[in-house]
Amino acid sequence: MRAxxxxxxxxxxxxxxxxxxxxxxxxxxxxxxxxxxxxxFKSKEAILSALVAEPAAEIAELAAHAGxxxxxxxxxxxxxxxxxxxxxxxxxxxxxxxxxxxxxQRHDFAGRTELIILAIAGPDPxxxxxxxxxxxxxxVKEGAMAALVEGGGKLTDQMRLDLLQAAAATLDAGGRASx
Amino acid sequence: MRAxxxxxxxxxxxxxxxxxxxxxxxxxxxxxxxxxxxxxFKSKEAILSALVAEPAAEIAELAAHAGxxxxxxxxxxxxxxxxxxxxxxxxxxxxxxxxxxxxxQRHDFAGRTELIILAIAGPDPxxxxxxxxxxxxxxVKEGAMAALVEGGGKLTDQMRLDLLQAAAATLDAGGRASx
DNA sequence: GTCTATAGCGGGATAGAC
DNA sequence: GTCTATCCCGCTATAGAC
Numbered sequence: 132m133r134a135x136x137x138x139x140x141x142x143x144x145x146x147x148x149x150x151x152x153x154x155x156x157x158x159x160x161x162x163x164x165x166x167x168x169x170x171x172f173k174s175k176e177a178i179l180s181a182l183v184a185e186p187a188a189e190i191a192e193l194a195a196h197a198g199x200x201x202x203x204x205x206x207x208x209x210x211x212x213x214x215x216x217x218x219x220x221x222x223x224x225x226x227x228x229x230x231x232x233x234x235x236q237r238h239d240f241a242g243r244t245e246l247i248i249l250a251i252a253g254p255d256p257x258x259x260x261x262x263x264x265x266x267x268x269x270x271v272k273e274g275a276m277a278a279l280v281e282g283g284g285k286l287t288d289q290m291r292l293d294l295l296q297a298a299a300a301t302l303d304a305g306g307r308a309s310x
Numbered sequence: 311m312r313a314x315x316x317x318x319x320x321x322x323x324x325x326x327x328x329x330x331x332x333x334x335x336x337x338x339x340x341x342x343x344x345x346x347x348x349x350x351f352k353s354k355e356a357i358l359s360a361l362v363a364e365p366a367a368e369i370a371e372l373a374a375h376a377g378x379x380x381x382x383x384x385x386x387x388x389x390x391x392x393x394x395x396x397x398x399x400x401x402x403x404x405x406x407x408x409x410x411x412x413x414x415q416r417h418d419f420a421g422r423t424e425l426i427i428l429a430i431a432g433p434d435p436x437x438x439x440x441x442x443x444x445x446x447x448x449x450v451k452e453g454a455m456a457a458l459v460e461g462g463g464k465l466t467d468q469m470r471l472d473l474l475q476a477a478a479a480t481l482d483a484g485g486r487a488s489x
Numbered sequence: 490g491t492c493t494a495t496a497g498c499g500g501g502a503t504a505g506a507c
Numbered sequence: 508g509t510c511t512a513t514c515c516c517g518c519t520a521t522a523g524a525c
Binding site for chain 1 (some may be wrong): 327329330392394412434437440441442445446448449450451452453456457460469472473475476477478480481482483
Binding site (some may be wrong): 153154155164165169175241 | 499500501502504505
């Protein structure tokens with residue numbers, strides 16, 4: 132039942148957004164009443180928190196060892212993250228900024244991502260290199276999401292390679308990026 | 311005063327998100343009371359609508375003539391759009407999905423953007439070409455935003471070129487994109 | 490043109506029956 | 508474990524004084 136609630140939340144938070152989804156919506160989607168939800172979760176926010184916990188842990192992992200990996204490996208890891216937790220990511224992306232802020236602070240999403248971006252940009256990056264790294268990161272996210280939609284939830288190896296190629300091209304566009 | 315309200319709304323909607331920003335927040339930021347706002351605007355949503363109107367018109371313009379322009383020109387136009395209306399764009403991006411849906415339907419943001427993406431992808435695009443176009447579009451958006459932050463609101467010609475270069479690289483990464 | 494006061498409503502959360 | 512009923516708060520919007 133906990134799992135059912137999380138499934139429904141994944142879907143609703145991902146499509147409508149967290150704030151706009153009411154506990155009543157959730158209950159209705161499950162065919163139960165609001166009260167029933169509160170037996171399994173302490174609050175509405177606890178549901179979101181549970182949803183976000185796993186991907187958050189993986190991002191922390193990735194950020195911790197970001198320095199040891201190549202930009203390409205990092206971009207690939209981001210693709211895989213997105214592929215494994217598409218809905219949770221959707222929820223984070225389409226959720227309001229306020230939710231992003233709360234959970235970014237709790238799980239330090241922004242900080243982790245920044246570390247990864249820095250690692251992708253390379254040592255002592257110029258402003259343009261940093262920006263290119265940011266562009267590459269959002270590009271893989273967007274690309275992975277689009278590819279998942281396209282492939283009905285599946286991401287082929289070929290597609291993964293193509294995404295990687297496209298995003299990596301951003302990094303050393305116009306020549307000298309000292310990666 | 312209308313302008314002051316829009317300024318405050320630009321800032322608050324852009325940072326906190328539309329739904330989460332209350333009319334009380336808005337009034338407090340302006341040093342007036344909620345009631346005062348309703349003299350100038352019919353509703354909270356009317357404020358957002360006014361904010362979004364200009365960029366929406368420009369996007370419609372761009373989408374209407376998308377076929378006549380090269381991918382590079384389109385990406386450049388998107389950069390300029392973002393540079394001219396950074397806050398409105400922020401509001402749209404960080405706003406909840408529900409707001410995006412409502413105003414996307416009203417101004418057909420999604421549809422316009424899709425047209426532009428199609429034009430960037432070129433005629434009869436493969437799935438990967440389409441995805442690359444999507445990646446390039448989010449990349450210029452992210453890049454333009456980052457560059458604006460970096461430059462304190464100013465976007466130099468050099469920076470604009472760099473962004474364009476980086477995003478364009480995504481399009482024909484790994485060789486054959488028939489643009 | 491800006492204020493106070495308040496109506497009206499939706500949503501999160503709790504209590505207690507079953 | 509799920510239900511009904513209810514409390515309470517915050518928010519949008521309105522009415523009317525100044």
